[in-house]
Amino acid sequence: MKKILLFIILLIVFILQSCTTKKSMHYLQDIDNYTNSPLNYGTTKIQPNDILKIDVSDLNPLVAAPFNINGGSSGSQQSIENMRLEGYLVTPQGNITMPILNEVKVGGLTPANVESLVKSRLINEGYLVNPTVMVRVLNNKFTILGEVNSPGVKPFSEESISLLDAIGLAGDLTYSAIRKDVKLIREVDGKRIVYHIDLTASSWMNEPNFRIRQNDVIIIMANKLKVNSGGLIKDPIQLLGLILSFTALFLVIKNN
Template identity: 35%
Template sequence: MHLFLKSNFAVLGALIVLMMLNSCGSRKEMVYLQPDSSNVNTIYEQFVPKIQPNDILTIVVSAPDPKVVAPFTSISVNAAGSPGQNVDLALRPTYTVDSEGYVILPMLGKIKLAGMTRLEAIAYIRKELEAYINNPSVNINFNNFRVSVLGEVAKPGSFIIPTERLSVLEALGMAGDMTIRGVRSNVLLVREINGQKTIHRLDLTKQETLNSPYYYMAQNDVLYVEPNKTQINNSKLGSNASIAISIAGLLITIISLVTR
């Protein structure tokens, strides 16, 4: 009888060990950007986000003489202050890019900015202003550069970014990084290009991902980290898992007492 119980105890113990090993991820599955033969030559300028319809832009025009600038901005002369002063964010004029990619600026009228980078748009508007203002200065910022990080991360959610330069790893960092249950080799990125949703997969365990055109994020990108098989299986078990573990623990205790 004791031999039978000991045999079952050994089998039960082996099963528990196997379950624990199965739930553990290997280093290959967990470590980001593992070295390989790839040459890292990511150039951010190749992947700078472009202005899109429905973007909300802050466009501030300034010049040495604020009175000259007044007709070209919705900020009052007094609010604009001197060129060395920062304009309060609440006073900065915002413009929504329409469905055709245009914004309407004071005096300049309807200007198409969609498809340009922020720096290209600054240079374009500055050139248009030079016909009216000597040495004009233009600053443009995205007001709605928002990305969402969902799935197996510590703090999923949407984040508004003060700059358009944001990598996938930085976005994950803002969300508290992936949990140990996240699949690092198959991260999903959803991006809208010319009104169409596109889907891209990133293997963050490989160094070659640094060269991906999707390594840097664009406005309204959604990053999704899927759960690994262990997490999926655990979710299927639900509350039954805790009951099974409790029963297994009780059986181990009883067998230990009987076989003493």
Template identity: 30%
Template sequence: MRKLFAKIFLLSTLTLFALTSCNRRSQLLYFNNISNESLKTLKIPDYTLRVGDVLYIQIITQDPIVSNLFNNRGLGDAIQSSLFTNESTNYLYGYSVSDSGFVQLPVLGKLKIIDLTINQCRNLIQKQTEKYLNDGIAVVKMLSFKVTILGEVKSPGVKINLKDNLTIFEGLGLAGDVTDYADRRNVMLIRQTPEGVKTLRINLQDKSLLFSEAYYLAPNDMLVVEPRKGKLFSMNSPNIAIYLSIVSTTLLLINYILK
């Protein structure tokens, strides 16, 4: 009888150990198949402006009074507060691309910017500015570059990007990185395109991601990080350990009583 109890105890312990240690180190790494070989470079895609995009547009001159004539009056105060981090402020003081593809600027008037890149838009506004000013400098940035990151990340939600471009890993960084329960081989990217909604399945452990269209995120992209299949058991493993401990203790007591 004592040997039977000992076998049951040993089997329970080994089972728990095997189940709780099934998460291999390789499952927690990015780019498992990458080496020290030289990699090809990926051209950063040029995002073209669409209806509803919101832009920060400023005309800078040496004379503040002249500058005010060419700019949104509330923009100066907004810059000092939360223009680039507060979405509601962005829409209040930014310039939205209209349904017809135009923005309406003080003095410069109505300019068609749809389907232009940020640089092309900046050049267009700069060219128009030079018709009025010799020292005017046009500054153009995206205010509506936001991505939504959900699932197995530490800080899910809508994230605002303040740069001209954003890689998928920078996006995950804004969300605090993935959790220990994340399946790095199964991340879904949902992208809005002029043709409709596009979905891509991404493997964060495969170096081919570095050369794919999913590597650079676009405004309004959504990332969904799926959980690993063993998440439920991993979350419950502390309780299972307690139950096994209780069972083992009970068996030892029974063994002691029956001796």
């Protein structure tokens, strides 16, 4: 009996050692060191396959109407899906085709840059005197995969969101997630860049590159216990419970 109890104690110690510790679970453990730190939002640049909504307006709506898709008659009553279908799709070369202005090079520019570019062309080419131009990206989305409660493709309406916002949209990380090495994959100027982020630290919050942008991919890896169990055991406490249950059953059978 003593040997069995010793075995159970050693087994519990082994399981607890393999369990996830607080240091590997808690986010932003040194956040107090970054109180009142400046915010860096960065800028989002337009990429191929983005869908743009470009509204041109003027004091006289009739003179601005030809520069809007459908003459600007649809307005704000259109659904998002319809606007995506009728928006300006950026070609692999980074171009869109607008009414009258024809081809406009927008790839690599920010939405604010495109607003200035279109406004300048309308004025310099003699079409409008003092137009107002508004540009929005309609299909902002990111993909998050791995150890989150709700993986998949997630849309967002802002120009960019924080990494913590993205994790929140995915229902938070699971207990089995590795928080010290989150991979952020981004395409910039035709190249793929991979960032490695430690969520238990806070320094990354001041880095503008770590704000989520259009088409970003976030990969959350599983810890060794989840990998070694083949995905059958999702929580170390679950594994401990199963082992103790089988041990208790064995003792009951043996004593009877």
